[in-house]
Amino acid sequence: MSYLGLARKFRPQNFDEIVGQAHISQTLRNAISENRIAHAYLFSGPRGCGKTSMARIFAKALNCKSVSTKKPCGICENCLDISKSSSVDVLEIDGASNNGIDEIRVLRENVKFSTANSKYKIYIIDEAHQITTQAFNALLKTLEEPPAHVVFIMATTEQHKIPDTVLSRCQRYRFKLISKVEMSAAIKNIAKKEGFEIVDEALNIVITVSGGSMRDALSLLDQASSNTGKIEGKYVRDLLGLLPKCIITSVTENIAKGDIQVILKTVKEITEQGYNILQFARDLRDHLRQVMIYSINPAIAEILPEDEKLFEIQKKMFTLAQHVRIIIYCQKFLKKCAGTISQGFSLKCIFLKCQSHIMI
Numbered sequence: 001m002s003y004l005g006l007a008r009k010f011r012p013q014n015f016d017e018i019v020g021q022a023h024i025s026q027t028l029r030n031a032i033s034e035n036r037i038a039h040a041y042l043f044s045g046p047r048g049c050g051k052t053s054m055a056r057i058f059a060k061a062l063n064c065k066s067v068s069t070k071k072p073c074g075i076c077e078n079c080l081d082i083s084k085s086s087s088v089d090v091l092e093i094d095g096a097s098n099n100g101i102d103e104i105r106v107l108r109e110n111v112k113f114s115t116a117n118s119k120y121k122i123y124i125i126d127e128a129h130q131i132t133t134q135a136f137n138a139l140l141k142t143l144e145e146p147p148a149h150v151v152f153i154m155a156t157t158e159q160h161k162i163p164d165t166v167l168s169r170c171q172r173y174r175f176k177l178i179s180k181v182e183m184s185a186a187i188k189n190i191a192k193k194e195g196f197e198i199v200d201e202a203l204n205i206v207i208t209v210s211g212g213s214m215r216d217a218l219s220l221l222d223q224a225s226s227n228t229g230k231i232e233g234k235y236v237r238d239l240l241g242l243l244p245k246c247i248i249t250s251v252t253e254n255i256a257k258g259d260i261q262v263i264l265k266t267v268k269e270i271t272e273q274g275y276n277i278l279q280f281a282r283d284l285r286d287h288l289r290q291v292m293i294y295s296i297n298p299a300i301a302e303i304l305p306e307d308e309k310l311f312e313i314q315k316k317m318f319t320l321a322q323h324v325r326i327i328i329y330c331q332k333f334l335k336k337c338a339g340t341i342s343q344g345f346s347l348k349c350i351f352l353k354c355q356s357h358i359m360i
Protein backbone atom coordinates (compact mmCIF):
# COMPACT_ATOMS: atom_id res chain seq x y z
CA MET A 1 0.00 0.00 0.00
CA SER A 2 1.33 3.44 -0.88
CA TYR A 3 2.40 5.76 1.91
CA LEU A 4 -0.35 7.99 3.17
CA GLY A 5 0.91 11.40 4.29
CA LEU A 6 0.09 12.50 7.83
CA ALA A 7 -2.07 15.38 6.56
CA ARG A 8 -4.26 12.87 4.69
CA LYS A 9 -4.13 10.16 7.30
CA PHE A 10 -5.22 12.54 10.05
CA ARG A 11 -7.64 14.59 7.98
CA PRO A 12 -10.50 15.41 10.37
CA GLN A 13 -13.56 13.24 9.82
CA ASN A 14 -15.81 14.85 12.41
CA PHE A 15 -16.50 18.26 13.94
CA ASP A 16 -14.58 17.40 17.12
CA GLU A 17 -11.43 16.57 15.17
CA ILE A 18 -11.01 20.01 13.59
CA VAL A 19 -8.31 21.82 15.55
CA GLY A 20 -8.87 25.38 16.74
CA GLN A 21 -12.27 26.10 15.17
CA ALA A 22 -14.63 24.95 17.93
CA HIS A 23 -16.66 28.18 17.61
CA ILE A 24 -17.60 27.26 14.03
CA SER A 25 -18.10 23.52 14.65
CA GLN A 26 -20.56 24.30 17.43
CA THR A 27 -22.58 26.80 15.39
CA LEU A 28 -22.86 24.45 12.42
CA ARG A 29 -23.83 21.58 14.69
CA ASN A 30 -26.58 23.70 16.24
CA ALA A 31 -27.81 24.77 12.82
CA ILE A 32 -28.19 21.11 11.83
CA SER A 33 -29.97 20.05 15.00
CA GLU A 34 -32.34 23.03 14.76
CA ASN A 35 -32.78 22.49 11.03
CA ARG A 36 -31.74 26.03 10.17
CA ILE A 37 -29.75 25.41 7.03
CA ALA A 38 -28.76 28.39 4.90
CA HIS A 39 -28.42 28.17 1.15
CA ALA A 40 -24.94 29.63 1.00
CA TYR A 41 -21.98 29.62 3.37
CA LEU A 42 -18.66 31.36 3.12
CA PHE A 43 -15.70 29.95 5.05
CA SER A 44 -12.83 32.42 5.10
CA GLY A 45 -9.45 32.34 6.82
CA PRO A 46 -5.78 31.50 6.45
CA ARG A 47 -4.63 28.47 4.48
CA GLY A 48 -4.39 25.10 6.19
CA CYS A 49 -6.70 25.91 9.08
CA GLY A 50 -9.51 23.48 8.24
CA LYS A 51 -11.93 25.26 5.88
CA THR A 52 -12.22 22.48 3.31
CA SER A 53 -12.28 19.79 5.98
CA MET A 54 -15.08 21.66 7.77
CA ALA A 55 -16.98 21.97 4.47
CA ARG A 56 -16.73 18.20 3.87
CA ILE A 57 -17.76 17.36 7.43
CA PHE A 58 -20.69 19.77 7.22
CA ALA A 59 -21.68 18.18 3.90
CA LYS A 60 -21.52 14.74 5.53
CA ALA A 61 -23.62 15.90 8.49
CA LEU A 62 -26.22 17.33 6.09
CA ASN A 63 -26.46 14.19 3.95
CA CYS A 64 -25.77 11.50 6.56
CA LYS A 65 -28.34 8.73 6.52
CA SER A 66 -28.03 8.17 10.26
CA VAL A 67 -30.98 9.22 12.41
CA SER A 68 -28.79 11.38 14.63
CA THR A 69 -27.77 14.10 12.22
CA LYS A 70 -26.01 16.34 14.72
CA LYS A 71 -22.77 14.75 13.62
CA PRO A 72 -22.01 12.51 10.66
CA CYS A 73 -21.96 8.79 11.45
CA GLY A 74 -18.96 8.19 9.20
CA ILE A 75 -20.14 4.72 8.18
CA CYS A 76 -23.23 5.19 6.02
CA GLU A 77 -22.99 5.15 2.23
CA ASN A 78 -23.20 8.93 1.95
CA CYS A 79 -20.57 9.61 4.63
CA LEU A 80 -18.18 7.13 3.03
CA ASP A 81 -18.74 8.56 -0.47
CA ILE A 82 -18.09 12.12 0.72
CA SER A 83 -14.90 11.01 2.52
CA LYS A 84 -13.71 9.46 -0.74
CA SER A 85 -14.81 12.55 -2.72
CA SER A 86 -17.00 10.31 -4.83
CA SER A 87 -20.48 11.45 -3.81
CA VAL A 88 -22.55 12.49 -6.80
CA ASP A 89 -24.47 14.90 -4.58
CA VAL A 90 -21.46 16.68 -3.10
CA LEU A 91 -19.46 18.40 -5.78
CA GLU A 92 -16.09 19.90 -5.02
CA ILE A 93 -15.17 22.65 -7.44
CA ASP A 94 -11.82 24.36 -7.62
CA GLY A 95 -12.57 28.05 -8.04
CA ALA A 96 -9.14 28.65 -9.56
CA SER A 97 -9.76 26.47 -12.61
CA ASN A 98 -13.54 26.91 -12.85
CA ASN A 99 -13.63 30.67 -12.47
CA GLY A 100 -15.21 31.76 -15.76
CA ILE A 101 -18.73 32.58 -16.76
CA ASP A 102 -19.08 29.39 -18.86
CA GLU A 103 -18.30 27.11 -15.91
CA ILE A 104 -20.71 29.03 -13.67
CA ARG A 105 -23.46 28.78 -16.32
CA VAL A 106 -23.03 25.00 -16.37
CA LEU A 107 -23.19 24.94 -12.57
CA ARG A 108 -26.32 27.12 -12.67
CA GLU A 109 -28.00 24.65 -15.01
CA ASN A 110 -26.99 21.63 -12.91
CA VAL A 111 -28.40 22.91 -9.63
CA LYS A 112 -31.90 22.44 -11.05
CA PHE A 113 -31.54 18.66 -11.08
CA SER A 114 -32.58 16.86 -7.95
CA THR A 115 -30.26 14.81 -5.78
CA ALA A 116 -29.44 11.20 -6.54
CA ASN A 117 -29.31 9.70 -3.12
CA SER A 118 -29.21 12.47 -0.54
CA LYS A 119 -31.18 15.20 1.14
CA TYR A 120 -29.01 18.01 -0.23
CA LYS A 121 -27.01 18.74 -3.33
CA ILE A 122 -23.92 20.49 -2.01
CA TYR A 123 -21.41 22.54 -3.95
CA ILE A 124 -18.08 23.09 -2.20
CA ILE A 125 -16.24 25.84 -4.06
CA ASP A 126 -12.60 26.10 -3.00
CA GLU A 127 -10.52 29.22 -3.73
CA ALA A 128 -13.80 31.06 -4.34
CA HIS A 129 -12.02 34.44 -4.60
CA GLN A 130 -10.63 33.31 -7.97
CA ILE A 131 -14.07 33.40 -9.56
CA THR A 132 -14.37 36.39 -11.87
CA THR A 133 -16.80 39.21 -11.08
CA GLN A 134 -18.72 38.42 -14.25
CA ALA A 135 -19.05 34.76 -13.21
CA PHE A 136 -20.13 35.79 -9.70
CA ASN A 137 -22.79 38.00 -11.24
CA ALA A 138 -24.07 35.01 -13.20
CA LEU A 139 -24.29 33.09 -9.90
CA LEU A 140 -26.08 35.80 -7.90
CA LYS A 141 -29.63 34.82 -8.72
CA THR A 142 -28.93 31.17 -7.93
CA LEU A 143 -27.32 32.14 -4.61
CA GLU A 144 -30.33 34.24 -3.73
CA GLU A 145 -33.06 31.77 -4.67
CA PRO A 146 -31.54 28.33 -5.06
CA PRO A 147 -33.73 25.22 -5.23
CA ALA A 148 -34.54 24.05 -1.68
CA HIS A 149 -32.19 21.07 -1.91
CA VAL A 150 -29.08 23.09 -2.84
CA VAL A 151 -26.37 24.32 -0.46
CA PHE A 152 -23.28 26.25 -1.51
CA ILE A 153 -20.18 26.23 0.68
CA MET A 154 -17.49 28.59 -0.56
CA ALA A 155 -14.00 28.61 0.94
CA THR A 156 -11.50 31.41 0.52
CA THR A 157 -8.28 32.77 1.93
CA GLU A 158 -9.13 36.22 0.57
CA GLN A 159 -12.59 37.27 1.60
CA HIS A 160 -11.96 40.88 0.52
CA LYS A 161 -11.90 39.71 -3.11
CA ILE A 162 -15.44 38.34 -2.92
CA PRO A 163 -17.99 40.90 -4.19
CA ASP A 164 -20.23 42.45 -1.52
CA THR A 165 -23.30 41.29 -3.42
CA VAL A 166 -22.16 37.69 -2.90
CA LEU A 167 -21.05 38.21 0.72
CA SER A 168 -24.44 39.57 1.69
CA ARG A 169 -26.09 36.38 0.44
CA CYS A 170 -23.87 34.05 2.45
CA GLN A 171 -23.71 33.03 6.06
CA ARG A 172 -20.11 33.87 6.90
CA TYR A 173 -17.67 32.03 9.14
CA ARG A 174 -14.21 33.33 9.85
CA PHE A 175 -11.64 30.63 10.57
CA LYS A 176 -8.77 31.64 12.81
CA LEU A 177 -5.11 30.74 12.80
CA ILE A 178 -4.56 27.69 14.95
CA SER A 179 -2.82 28.76 18.17
CA LYS A 180 0.53 27.32 19.24
CA VAL A 181 -1.05 25.57 22.21
CA GLU A 182 -3.77 23.91 20.10
CA MET A 183 -1.31 22.90 17.42
CA SER A 184 1.16 21.56 19.95
CA ALA A 185 -1.49 19.32 21.55
CA ALA A 186 -2.68 18.06 18.15
CA ILE A 187 0.85 17.25 16.95
CA LYS A 188 1.76 15.47 20.20
CA ASN A 189 -1.37 13.40 19.84
CA ILE A 190 -0.51 12.45 16.25
CA ALA A 191 3.10 11.63 17.24
CA LYS A 192 1.78 9.32 19.95
CA LYS A 193 -0.54 7.53 17.53
CA GLU A 194 2.23 7.20 14.94
CA GLY A 195 4.77 6.01 17.51
CA PHE A 196 7.41 8.71 17.29
CA GLU A 197 8.63 11.25 19.80
CA ILE A 198 9.14 14.94 19.12
CA VAL A 199 11.19 17.01 21.57
CA ASP A 200 9.87 20.44 22.59
CA GLU A 201 12.45 22.40 20.60
CA ALA A 202 11.63 20.51 17.38
CA LEU A 203 7.91 20.89 18.05
CA ASN A 204 8.33 24.61 18.54
CA ILE A 205 10.22 24.96 15.24
CA VAL A 206 7.60 22.97 13.33
CA ILE A 207 4.82 25.13 14.77
CA THR A 208 6.64 28.42 14.14
CA VAL A 209 7.64 27.56 10.58
CA SER A 210 4.16 26.36 9.66
CA GLY A 211 2.69 29.70 10.78
CA GLY A 212 -0.62 28.33 12.11
CA SER A 213 -1.27 25.99 9.18
CA MET A 214 -1.91 22.43 10.36
CA ARG A 215 -1.40 21.11 6.84
CA ASP A 216 2.08 22.68 6.61
CA ALA A 217 2.99 21.39 10.07
CA LEU A 218 2.00 17.84 9.14
CA SER A 219 3.90 17.96 5.83
CA LEU A 220 6.98 18.99 7.74
CA LEU A 221 6.44 16.22 10.28
CA ASP A 222 6.13 13.74 7.41
CA GLN A 223 9.64 14.65 6.35
CA ALA A 224 11.08 14.77 9.84
CA SER A 225 9.52 11.54 11.11
CA SER A 226 10.59 9.43 8.14
CA ASN A 227 14.15 9.19 9.40
CA THR A 228 13.96 8.61 13.12
CA GLY A 229 11.78 7.54 16.02
CA LYS A 230 12.74 10.67 17.95
CA ILE A 231 12.69 14.09 16.31
CA GLU A 232 15.34 16.40 17.77
CA GLY A 233 15.52 20.18 17.35
CA LYS A 234 18.86 20.02 15.55
CA TYR A 235 17.49 17.53 13.02
CA VAL A 236 14.55 19.81 12.13
CA ARG A 237 16.88 22.82 11.92
CA ASP A 238 19.18 20.97 9.51
CA LEU A 239 16.21 19.76 7.50
CA LEU A 240 14.94 23.30 7.07
CA GLY A 241 18.38 24.85 6.66
CA LEU A 242 17.85 26.90 9.82
CA LEU A 243 20.88 28.17 11.65
CA PRO A 244 21.82 26.89 15.10
CA LYS A 245 19.96 28.96 17.68
CA CYS A 246 23.22 30.09 19.32
CA ILE A 247 24.26 32.01 16.18
CA ILE A 248 21.05 34.02 16.13
CA THR A 249 21.29 34.81 19.84
CA SER A 250 24.96 35.80 19.60
CA VAL A 251 24.28 38.08 16.59
CA THR A 252 21.50 39.70 18.62
CA GLU A 253 23.94 40.33 21.48
CA ASN A 254 26.49 41.80 19.09
CA ILE A 255 23.92 44.11 17.52
CA ALA A 256 23.19 45.40 21.03
CA LYS A 257 26.89 45.85 21.73
CA GLY A 258 27.39 47.50 18.36
CA ASP A 259 30.18 45.04 17.62
CA ILE A 260 29.98 45.21 13.87
CA GLN A 261 33.31 43.43 13.29
CA VAL A 262 32.08 40.24 14.94
CA ILE A 263 28.76 40.40 13.10
CA LEU A 264 30.40 40.81 9.70
CA LYS A 265 32.70 37.89 10.48
CA THR A 266 29.65 35.77 11.43
CA VAL A 267 27.84 36.70 8.20
CA LYS A 268 30.94 35.69 6.22
CA GLU A 269 31.19 32.37 8.06
CA ILE A 270 27.58 31.37 7.69
CA THR A 271 27.68 32.24 3.97
CA GLU A 272 30.78 30.09 3.56
CA GLN A 273 29.08 27.23 5.39
CA GLY A 274 26.34 27.30 2.78
CA TYR A 275 23.49 28.64 4.92
CA ASN A 276 20.84 30.62 3.13
CA ILE A 277 21.37 34.27 3.99
CA LEU A 278 17.67 35.09 3.57
CA GLN A 279 16.79 32.34 6.02
CA PHE A 280 19.30 33.83 8.44
CA ALA A 281 17.65 37.27 8.14
CA ARG A 282 14.23 35.62 8.61
CA ASP A 283 15.41 33.74 11.74
CA LEU A 284 16.96 36.91 13.14
CA ARG A 285 13.82 38.94 12.47
CA ASP A 286 11.63 36.28 14.08
CA HIS A 287 13.91 36.03 17.10
CA LEU A 288 14.01 39.80 17.59
CA ARG A 289 10.24 39.95 17.23
CA GLN A 290 9.87 37.25 19.87
CA VAL A 291 12.21 39.14 22.22
CA MET A 292 10.27 42.36 21.61
CA ILE A 293 6.93 40.67 22.33
CA TYR A 294 8.45 39.07 25.44
CA SER A 295 9.67 42.46 26.64
CA ILE A 296 6.16 43.88 26.29
CA ASN A 297 4.21 40.91 27.67
CA PRO A 298 5.93 37.57 28.43
CA ALA A 299 2.57 35.82 28.68
CA ILE A 300 1.84 36.17 24.95
CA ALA A 301 5.35 35.45 23.66
CA GLU A 302 4.77 31.67 23.76
CA ILE A 303 8.42 30.74 24.29
CA LEU A 304 9.89 27.51 25.62
CA PRO A 305 10.61 27.41 29.38
CA GLU A 306 14.29 26.69 28.64
CA ASP A 307 14.55 29.99 26.69
CA GLU A 308 13.17 32.20 29.46
CA LYS A 309 16.55 33.01 30.94
CA LEU A 310 17.90 34.12 27.56
CA PHE A 311 14.83 36.24 26.81
CA GLU A 312 15.06 37.88 30.24
CA ILE A 313 18.59 39.01 29.39
CA GLN A 314 17.94 39.98 25.78
CA LYS A 315 14.76 41.95 26.43
CA LYS A 316 16.85 44.53 28.30
CA MET A 317 19.26 45.00 25.40
CA PHE A 318 17.06 47.20 23.23
CA THR A 319 14.50 49.91 23.63
CA LEU A 320 11.17 49.30 21.95
CA ALA A 321 12.05 51.85 19.25
CA GLN A 322 15.35 50.10 18.53
CA HIS A 323 13.59 46.76 18.35
CA VAL A 324 11.04 48.02 15.86
CA ARG A 325 13.72 49.68 13.74
CA ILE A 326 15.90 46.56 13.51
CA ILE A 327 12.93 44.35 12.67
CA ILE A 328 11.93 46.80 9.92
CA TYR A 329 15.49 46.65 8.53
CA CYS A 330 15.37 42.85 8.43
CA GLN A 331 11.97 43.00 6.77
CA LYS A 332 13.16 45.51 4.17
CA PHE A 333 16.19 43.38 3.50
CA LEU A 334 14.06 40.28 2.97
CA LYS A 335 11.74 42.14 0.63
CA LYS A 336 14.50 43.78 -1.35
CA CYS A 337 16.96 40.92 -1.58
CA ALA A 338 14.82 37.89 -2.41
CA GLY A 339 16.41 36.40 -5.51
CA THR A 340 19.28 38.88 -5.82
CA ILE A 341 22.92 37.91 -5.74
CA SER A 342 24.16 40.71 -3.51
CA GLN A 343 22.43 39.44 -0.36
CA GLY A 344 25.62 39.14 1.70
CA PHE A 345 26.64 42.71 0.90
CA SER A 346 23.16 44.10 1.55
CA LEU A 347 22.96 42.28 4.86
CA LYS A 348 26.24 43.81 5.98
CA CYS A 349 24.85 47.25 5.08
CA ILE A 350 21.80 46.49 7.22
CA PHE A 351 24.01 45.71 10.20
CA LEU A 352 25.95 48.93 9.66
CA LYS A 353 22.62 50.76 9.74
CA CYS A 354 21.59 48.86 12.90
CA GLN A 355 24.87 49.79 14.51
CA SER A 356 24.46 53.47 13.75
CA HIS A 357 20.99 53.41 15.32
CA ILE A 358 22.09 51.49 18.40
CA MET A 359 24.95 53.86 19.01
CA ILE A 360 22.86 57.00 18.69
Ligand SMILES: [Zn+2]
Pocket residue numbers: 063064065066072073074075076077078079080
Ligand atom coordinates in the same frame (compact mmCIF):
# COMPACT_ATOMS: atom_id res chain seq x y z
ZN1 LIG B 1 -23.45 8.90 7.80
